[in-house]
Amino acid sequence: MTIRLLLVDDHAVVRQGLKMFLKAESDFEVIGEASNGVQAIELARQLKPDVVLMDLLMPAMGGVEATGIIRREIPETEVIALTSVLEDSSVIGAIKAGAIGYLLKDTDGPELLRAIRAAAEGQVQLSPKAAARLMREVRAPESPEKLTERETEVLRLIAQGLANKEIANSLSIGEKTVKTHVSNIFSKLGVVSRTQAALYAASIGLVNLTHD
Amino acid sequence: MTIRLLLVDDHAVVRQGLKMFLKAESDFEVIGEASNGVQAIELARQLKPDVVLMDLLMPAMGGVEATGIIRREIPETEVIALTSVLEDSSVIGAIKAGAIGYLLKDTDGPELLRAIRAAAEGQVQLSPKAAARLMREVRAPESPEKLTERETEVLRLIAQGLANKEIANSLSIGEKTVKTHVSNIFSKLGVVSRTQAALYAASIGLVNLTHD
DNA sequence: ATCTGCCTCAGCCTTTAGATGGAGATATAG
């Protein structure tokens, strides 16, 4: 029985490489590729893959968000987060969003194969480092209160350097409303300025920093 | 005649993938892998590869520095910078260090092959985007006017989320002075708020975003 | 000796940011 895979990464080289690497395994079949979260969701709907290898840091829509939507809509599809960053909220976010695995990109080949096979059977597979993070989190739920959808949207705009007035125009709401959201975001994130909030957003990959 | 390659990237998955991808090409042979700049230099000395695929963002020693050393010591080895970030100083830095090519990781497979073959023959190959950067740089050294040492210091603190008063204390200077620096930084960078400046600083790696 | 760039600081001004408290509307869960 072959394991049908969907690859999601914004770097073509990484996708290409993974595809070639996985092709050597007879029980794997790459049935689709996506370069961002939106594409990933579309393809997941159409193809209903067994396992999704999901990069977390992507433009358009982050991997965490995409993971959540895929898991809600297609629960029989398992998602493995595959990322280069090891960051508390990413780990927790990905797990909470329903990822069954969290692997770092410096994982070696054999371990990657093990993880995919485990995921296809619904078994959990984490990088040792990621597992350590998770442990730390459970012991000390310093969970930054979860932002609402709207707040996340506002934070994203803050992290693009927009002023409150610009955010208001962008979302077609009042500046006062934006201020309310901003204040709520600050207290939830435990920061005291929009700059800190923007840096936090950048650190968890909510925005794309590369200015092309 | 086969092209002998050295792969340098801190992510094992990326190396693994590249290796598998390149294996399909009969005129390529991957003769070594390194996960950081120091290893890369050692291996380049021993193996004298035709082409080095060099990631720029690595621990221990960055790719730019490693490129410079390799090119000085082993001029017959060509280096292609392969990176996920497109940043002015990286492009310029890599080129100045002697890289014959600068490719983004979202380059597709065929273009990557073309670039490696071109490099092996000593021909220049740049990503269109990278080329555009280079052109912009040469014709209009509007390179975001270079910041002074002090300004860079202030920018770094801005990018750590500090307020002007905190920066003043941190540097043992007056808040007014800080404001002067901040204003100068803004006009040099072409931004209008400290948040935008902080994001710019983060995007060029002036600060470490991962709060581990 | 003069010029130039950098760092330092000042005053004055307008705009923005952020805190706080209150409030109406809708939707959803229990």
Added chain:
DNA sequence: CTATATCTCCATCTAAAGGCTGAGGCAGAT
């Protein structure tokens, strides 16, 4: 039906941010 959460908006106020102009000290270059 009634909490609860979310989104929306308003007013008020203080603090911070940022623009603008001017200016003194200091080092290195010409």
